[in-house]
Amino acid sequence: MIDKLEMFLAVTKEGHFGRAAASLGITQPTLSAGIKQLEEQLGVLLIFRGSRYGGLTPEGQSALIWARRIVGDTRQLREEMRATRHGLTGRLRIAAIPTALTWAAKLSARFGAAHPNVGFTILSRTSIDILQMIDDLDIDAGISYLDNEPLGKVSTVPLYDERYMLVCGEQTDFAKHASVAWSDLDGQRLCLLTSDMQNRRIINRNLATAGVTPLATVESSSTVVLVAHVVAGGWLTILPEDIANFLAQGKALRVVPMQGEDSTHAVGLVAPWREPHTPVLEALLTEARRMGARRMRMKG
Known part of the structure; x- marks a missing residue:
């Protein structure tokens, strides 16, 4: 029956028999x-169907919950048996919000050094997409915000707190400042993440609190595109500290701290709520806890 449940999950995910x-x-x-x-x-x-997929029946909605649970448990059983025979092996699928991709690399690098037989697939997705992908069993874990919008029933491990930075050209007036107030950005030409990104919603809220309507003449789902526009000249962008420093390195740019209330948010590892977790995922959660604890000691 497991293969049939996998088919059922594929159809509900794709909403189309051919794509499934x-x-x-x-x-x-x-x-x-x-x-x-x-x-x-x-x-x-x-499933309601005539010539095409017509959605789930009420019984199908109930079956979907069970199908996810049964398929998830089956995959976990396979992982545990494989770990018993061969140690930690396989591939971890992680989706991260764009501003946390540097932390996804740090986590996979540290984990990979300890467990070289585990590979990684790392995707860039919105926070909403990450939660849906966890529900659909499309990823093993995500890196996303923990304290800004509802997460539902998931396991979480804090990694770091976002601190927002203005990325600007070295020749701009902002480059001379020790810090920048959100209100200082009134009327400035900004390039920001798209509105489906939680980071953009946080930035919009900070600007609105300061009485500023953002003039985002460029929007993108890629932080690389944002910084490339700052390099090209004429734009400013706002990014969390870690990825801002990474992308600005070696370029004629300055990274200047933003000041003001509501300027930090917790970001961490998000995993399905399941006890116990698969051996590989439990090891990943353990490594994330170590990294989060190390970050807290450094801050202290």
């Missing part, structure tokens, strides 16, 4: 037959 079949590497008739067999085994209709 392609994601599983099977033909659409095979997928349709598998879903029909699952419905026959359960004795209920799971």
